[in-house]
Each structure stands twice: as structure tokens, then as C-alpha cells.
Amino acid sequence: MRTMRTLTVLALAAVSTWAAGGCKKSEPASAPAAKAGEAASTPIALLPPPAPVAEPAASPPTVPSAPWQKAPEGGEPAAAKADKLKIAKIAAVGEDPYGAFWKDVPYADIALLPQQMAMPLLADGTIPTLQVQAAHDGTTLAVRCAWKDETPDGNVDTGRFPDAVAIEFPLKPGAPPTMGSKDAPVQIIHWKAIWQKDIDVGYQDVQDIHPNFWSDLYWFTEGGYPYKVPDAFKKPESLQWLVAVAAGNPMAVLQRTTPAEELIATGWGTLTHQPTSASKARGLWAAGKWAVVFTRPLKTDDASDAQIEAGKPTQIAFAVWDGGKGQIGGRKHWATWQDVEVAP
Amino acid sequence: MATRKNWQIGRDMTYPYEAAPPKRQVAYIFDTNKCIACQTCTVACKTCWTSGKGEEHIFWNNVESRPYGGYPQRWDLSIFKKTGPAVWKGDTLRSSTIFEGNGPLDPPRGWRPEAADYAAPNLGEDDIAGIVDKGHHLVGESPMWMFYLARICNHCDNPACAASCPRKAIYKRDDDGIVLIDQERCRGYQECVKACPYKKTFYNIINRAAEKCVGCFPRVEEGLQSLCVEGCIGKIRFHGFRTSQGEPRADNPFDFLIRIKKLALPLYPQHGTGPNVFYIPPIHVPDAYLEQLFGPGVAEAKKLYRAAKDDKQVLGALLLFGSTDKMVDKFEVKGEEAIGYGLDGKEVVRVPFTEAHVVRNALDERHNAYRVNTP
Numbered sequence: 153m154r155t156m157r158t159l160t161v162l163a164l165a166a167v168s169t170w171a172a173g174g175c176k177k178s179e180p181a182s183a184p185a186a187k188a189g190e191a192a193s194t195p196i197a198l199l200p201p202p203a204p205v206a207e208p209a210a211s212p213p214t215v216p217s218a219p220w221q222k223a224p225e226g227g228e229p230a231a232a233k234a235d236k237l238k239i240a241k242i243a244a245v246g247e248d249p250y251g252a253f254w255k256d257v258p259y260a261d262i263a264l265l266p267q268q269m270a271m272p273l274l275a276d277g278t279i280p281t282l283q284v285q286a287a288h289d290g291t292t293l294a295v296r297c298a299w300k301d302e303t304p305d306g307n308v309d310t311g312r313f314p315d316a317v318a319i320e321f322p323l324k325p326g327a328p329p330t331m332g333s334k335d336a337p338v339q340i341i342h343w344k345a346i347w348q349k350d351i352d353v354g355y356q357d358v359q360d361i362h363p364n365f366w367s368d369l370y371w372f373t374e375g376g377y378p379y380k381v382p383d384a385f386k387k388p389e390s391l392q393w394l395v396a397v398a399a400g401n402p403m404a405v406l407q408r409t410t411p412a413e414e415l416i417a418t419g420w421g422t423l424t425h426q427p428t429s430a431s432k433a434r435g436l437w438a439a440g441k442w443a444v445v446f447t448r449p450l451k452t453d454d455a456s457d458a459q460i461e462a463g464k465p466t467q468i469a470f471a472v473w474d475g476g477k478g479q480i481g482g483r484k485h486w487a488t489w490q491d492v493e494v495a496p
Numbered sequence: 497m498a499t500r501k502n503w504q505i506g507r508d509m510t511y512p513y514e515a516a517p518p519k520r521q522v523a524y525i526f527d528t529n530k531c532i533a534c535q536t537c538t539v540a541c542k543t544c545w546t547s548g549k550g551e552e553h554i555f556w557n558n559v560e561s562r563p564y565g566g567y568p569q570r571w572d573l574s575i576f577k578k579t580g581p582a583v584w585k586g587d588t589l590r591s592s593t594i595f596e597g598n599g600p601l602d603p604p605r606g607w608r609p610e611a612a613d614y615a616a617p618n619l620g621e622d623d624i625a626g627i628v629d630k631g632h633h634l635v636g637e638s639p640m641w642m643f644y645l646a647r648i649c650n651h652c653d654n655p656a657c658a659a660s661c662p663r664k665a666i667y668k669r670d671d672d673g674i675v676l677i678d679q680e681r682c683r684g685y686q687e688c689v690k691a692c693p694y695k696k697t698f699y700n701i702i703n704r705a706a707e708k709c710v711g712c713f714p715r716v717e718e719g720l721q722s723l724c725v726e727g728c729i730g731k732i733r734f735h736g737f738r739t740s741q742g743e744p745r746a747d748n749p750f751d752f753l754i755r756i757k758k759l760a761l762p763l764y765p766q767h768g769t770g771p772n773v774f775y776i777p778p779i780h781v782p783d784a785y786l787e788q789l790f791g792p793g794v795a796e797a798k799k800l801y802r803a804a805k806d807d808k809q810v811l812g813a814l815l816l817f818g819s820t821d822k823m824v825d826k827f828e829v830k831g832e833e834a835i836g837y838g839l840d841g842k843e844v845v846r847v848p849f850t851e852a853h854v855v856r857n858a859l860d861e862r863h864n865a866y867r868v869n870t871p
Contacts, residue, residue, distance in 0.1 A: 358550060480684075
């Protein structure tokens with residue numbers, strides 16, 4: 153065993169160059185840092201999560217942002233608390249999580265449970281509540297989900313997952329909130345921090361998380377090291393080894409246009425990507441909290457979209473993931489259907 | 497949970513899905529005694545299949561030195577921390593497989609490596625098991641042993657990767673038993689990376705999906721052996737179909753060496769996945785170590801291998817290794833030759849027991865010059 157341990161130590165020494173910059177937690181060199189003055193206090197996403205700190209509720213207007221994001225100006229729009237979630241009617245909605253119009257939309261705290269009905273389960277919940285606001289302006293629906301998370305996780309790697317949130321609508325009355333059923337499908341709109349990062353700073357490249365990773369060549373690519381994705385991979389034949397990209401896997405979209413994904417499901421294990429999507433999203437991490445806004449037209453001509461009608465009640469369910477705690481897929485928090493009144 | 501028969505552990509076991517064995521099952525035999533860890537297999541595989549961006553750390557095929565090497569690091573020790581050691585009574589496994597004794601909503605017992613665990617794929621290369629003290633010399637089994645273990649996906653009978661995937665994006669093909677990940681459906685949850693006890697599913701950071709050895713399926717569909725097998729310069733590997741439904745056939749070299757002669761043994765049968773890469777154990781390594789890897793049949797297999805020179809049928813089957821790029825479905829020994837027949841029943845190769853050789857005189861009379869062996 154001693155030899156074994158010695159070898160392990162040697163191994164770590166040998167790979168330290170490879171690991172420099174932190175295999176576990178580092179940020180892309182290309183990511184725009186927060187404002188210079190804030191850099192020191194910026195939590196680096198890839199270090200072990202700091203010990204929980206007191207909620208910086210009364211913090212001044214400047215707030216630390218996710219390392220790759222621009223800090224929002226001013227604090228979080230303060231809204232009144234409501235007992236029950238309701239879709240309010242306001243003059244105009246938008247997708248800015250810190251938009252001033254959110255001040256006029258009361259929020260409800262939705263209790264979250266760890267998912268323990270299907271494999272694989274989340275043994276321990278880490279996010280107790282989701283703060284939800286919802287509003288429409290006659291044509292567009294906007295749902296804002298906010299939750300506390302000390303570390304914004306916007307990268308993926310082996311054992312590394314992004315933060316995420318999803319909202320769900322029934323496509324038929326009586327659809328179960330647990331991913332729908334064969335006869336009663338549900339629609340899901342999904343946001344992930346890595347997709348937000350794709351939009352904010354570009355597709356996560358190998359060197360963003362392993363800065364010293366070297367390869368002499370990738371077949372049929374253009375240019376030289378580090379053969380950035382997607383710029384060096386313009387020739388179709390160079391995509392042969394990016395198999396999921398070539399197969400059109402919705403996880404592997406090199407030029408993403410929105411961090412939102414529309415899906416439908418008819419039971420566990422059936423989650424299916426929708427090629428046409430009317431949904432958009434935008435997420436912002438600031439001061440230990442994610443705020444993500446989903447927007448979509450109230451009405452669409454897509455049969456796999458839930459149709460929302462002003463004045464008619466609807467239902468929304470929620471799911472939230474803390475990627476830094478290994479939450480992915482079914483290992484999530486969820487909240488069952490909320491019966492929601494839609495203001496006329 | 498379904499009940500499945502697992503001949504490798506001598507009993508029935510539970511598995512999440514019910515399914516008949518595939519029509520045919522690809523199988524591989526690796527002769528560890530002949531492997532020199534030249535990594536030609538590794539390079540053949542990587543050049544063809546995993547030379548893309550995001551695959552830098554991914555080796556569908558690797559060759560590690562035993563006992564200290566391992567890719568990813570500690571891949572086998574780490575699962576034993578969860579399962580405990582195997583307990584055998586004769587040929588029957590008494591301890592639990594990774595599918596048994598879990599909660600109803602638990603995937604197979606597993607662990608997920610970290611990125612750094614893949615960083616040194618040939619760590620521990622050539623390190624020997626013991627300390628060389630003054631006076632040591634080699635007699636039979638040695639305390640200073642090491643050997644090379646070549647590893648690919650086992651295309652298991654009961655794949656843990658498929659059992660763990662909540663999206664059912666992993667499937668086993670009925671025509672050849674090859675286990676594949678659907679590259680359109682995978683959402684990168686990495687449950688399979690955690691569940692596979694052999695750590696032969698990998699997360700690709702550019703594709704954001706998992707990937708694994710595809711068993712060179714385009715070649716298999718043409719009746720050809722896989723690239724890692726064809727490329728093997730030591731001719732340690734053999735690739736073809738074993739009988740998956742029905743009785744083992746004595747004229748099928750895989751059935752013969754695996755099921756009938758039990759010369760080639762599964763790697764870690766105690767996990768219950770029913771791996772389909774079978775190893776001829778290294779004869780110079782102590783049984784106590786090998787039994788942990790290959791189960792209770794080690795001593796017999798080693799004995800048989802030492803005696804193979806006198807067993808024409810066994811030797812004939814072994815001679816077919818590396819003799820053709822085509823799959824051999826049937827073989828026979830006729831006189832001083834081993835003959836292999838392809839999937840269509842036609843002869844594909846004929847290997848003499850003793851290779852034709854010529855002894856040349858030191859003096860080359862035509863040029864009036866002496867031939868010199870240059871070291």
C-alpha cells in the first residue's frame with residue numbers, strides 16, 4: 153500500500169502541469185473578469201465552495217457577479233411577497249432578471265423537495281425554496297426564478313455539472329408533474345448555467361478548464377493550437393470526431409442562440425428536445441443568488457407548447473439543480489404543480 | 497428487477513431489465529502472457545475513434561501495468577471500497593454483485609472518477625509488485641512480478657452503464673451484443689461514468705455527452721476483427737462471436753477456449769456485468785492476486801496454458817490469434833495446421849504449427865560476403 157500511495161503522489165506531481173489552473177475549479181482565461189475592484193472578492197467558481205456565509209441581504213448596490221458575467225447595476229429589484237404564485241399583468245415584460253419591472257410583480261416562495269421518486273434520486277436537498285415571479289403583458293409570459301447558490305457553476309467536466317432550473321406546464325389537464333405520462337404529456341423549458349455561459353463568453357473549450365492541455369493536431373481542423381471550438385472546426389470532415397455535434401445532439405450546439413431549451417416528456421426517461429422553440433431565457437448570478445428569467449409567447453401555433461390564456465388559470469411546476477453539489481438529471485429539487493391564476 | 501442467469505458467477509442474479517441474450521455476442525480473448533504494452537492497440541483505437549477535441553483524456557483502449565497501474569487511477573480499487581471483496585464458494589459467487597443489495601431507486605453501485613484521474617494513463621508502468629532484495633532470483637512465481645493488462649469495453653451481458661442511464665440512451669445490439677451510447681439522446685448526466693465498474697464510459701467535454709468503445713461496429717458488420725485486435729503486433733488478441741444462445745460449440749474457438757476449456761477468464765466477474773473480454777491469466781503471477789481479478793478458475797487456466805504445447809486443439813486455437821483480420825467462427829486442427837473458417841463458413845486462414853524457416857549460411861556466396869547479425 154505504501155508503494156501505491158507513493159505512486160499516487162508521483163502521479164499528482166506528474167500531472168500538476170496538466171492540472172495547473174485547477175482541474176476542479178478554474179475559469180476560462182478568456183472570460184471577462186468582473187470589474188477590477190471586485191476581482192478579489194469574486195468567488196472563483198472552481199474552488200471548493202466557501203463555508204456558508206450570512207445572507208448579504210442589505211448589501212450595497214455593487215454586488216459580486218458570476219466570474220464570467222457583468223455585475224448588474226443596482227441591487228435586486230425588490231418586490232412584495234405574495235402567499236400564492238400568480239401571473240400578474242404589467243405594461244411590458246422583458247428577459248432582464250434585474251429589470252425594474254420586476255418590482256411590480258409580487259413573488260411567492262415555492263418549497264422544493266429532493267426528487268426521490270425515480271432513479272437516480274437526490275438523497276439530500278440543498279435548496280429549500282425557489283423565489284418565483286410571473287407576469288405577462290398581453291403577448292409575452294415571463295417567469296423569474298431566483299434561488300440562493302453560493303457558487304455559480306457554469307462549466308462541465310467529468311464530475312462537474314452546471315447549475316440549472318426548469319419550469320413545466322401540463323399539455324393536457326391532469327398531466328402528472330413527475331415528467332408527465334403517456335397520455336398526458338408535459339412541456340418543460342430548461343435553462344442551464346453552461347448554456348448561459350455559452351451565450352455570455354462562448355462555447356466552453358478544453359483549454360478553458362484544462363489550460364495546459366496540448367494536442368499537436370485534430371484531424372482536418374484549420375489554424376493552429378489551441379484549435380478553438382468552433383472556429384477551427386469549420387470543415388465538415390473535422391466534425392467526425394465531435395460525434396454528438398455531428399449527430400445533432402442538443403447538448404452539443406457549438407453556436408447556441410439561447411440558453412433555453414424546450415422539451416416535452418411523457419414519463420420518466422422520455423425527455424425529448426423540441427427542434428422548434430419559442431422560449432428564451434436569461435440568467436444572472438449575483439451576490440450569492442441566481443436569477444433566471446424565462447420568456448415565451450402566451451400563445452403559439454406549436455402543438456407541443458402549453459397555451460396560456462389571460463384570465464384562465466394554468467399550472468406550473470419547477471425543478472432546480474445545484475451543479476456544484478453533483479446535481480444533474482433526476483438528482484434535482486422539484487416542486488409540484490402550482491395552480492396559478494393568470495391576470496386578465 | 498429481472499432475474500438473469502450469469503454463468504460467470506455460477507448463479508442467477510438481479511438486473512433492472514429483462515432481455516434475452518443477443519443473437520450473437522462479440523467476445524475477445526486477450527493473452528496477457530504475450531502482451532508487451534507497446535500500446536499499438538491504444539494508438540490504433542485512438543487514431544481512428546478518439547482523436548477529437550474533448551477526447552484528449554479518453555482511451556477506449558488502454559494497457560496498464562499490474563499491480564500498480566490503472567486508468568483511470570484506482571478504477572478497480574475504488575469500486576471494491578463500495579462492494580467489499582468477492583466471496584466465492586467453488587465456482588459460485590456468494591457476495592453481492594453491483595446490482596444487488598441496493599435501494600429500489602439506486603443505480604448499480606459505482607463511483608465517479610475526477611478529471612485528474614484520467615491524466616496519467618500509463619502511471620505505474622513496469623512497476624513490480626515487490627522490493628528486489630539481495631539474493632532474489634526468479635523461480636516460477638516471483639514476488640517481483642508485474643504484467644500488462646490490456647483493457648477495452650467488455651460489451652457486457654448485463655451492462656451497468658445501460659442499467660444506470662435514466663434516459664435509456666444506452667443499448668445492447670441484438671445482432672452482435674455490442675453496447676452503444678445513443679449520441680443523439682445522451683444528455684451528459686454521467687450516471688454511466690459512475691456505474692461502469694471498468695470505467696470504460698467517458699465524459700467528453702466538447703460533446704457534453706458520454707461516449708464509449710463502439711466495438712468497431714462498422715468492421716464487425718463486415719465480419720472483420722476490431723482495430724485494436726488487428727493492430728496488435730504481439731498477436732495477443734482474438735475477436736469474434738461466441739455462442740450466446742444455446743450450448744457452447746467445441747469448433748468455435750471462443751466457446752472452446754472460454755466455456756469448454758476455461759483457459760480464458762472474465763475480468764472481475766464478481767461485479768455481475770458478464771464481461772465479454774476474456775483473459776488468459778499471466779502464468780508467472782501468484783494465484784492469490786489473479787483470483788481477485790479473474791475469479792476462481794485461475795490455477796486451472798494457468799496449468800492448462802503451461803501444458804498447451806502438448807494439446808494440439810488448444811494450441812491450434814491459440815495459433816489463430818493475430819493470423820487474420822477476419823472473424824473466425826469455426827476452427828479445426830488438421831495434421832500440422834490450424835484452419836480457421838469465417839462467418840460464411842469459408843476458410844479464411846491456415847496456420848502451420850511450425851512456421852516454415854530457412855537457415856542461411858554465414859557466407860553469401862552470390863556476393864561473396866559474410867552476413868553479419870547487427871545487434
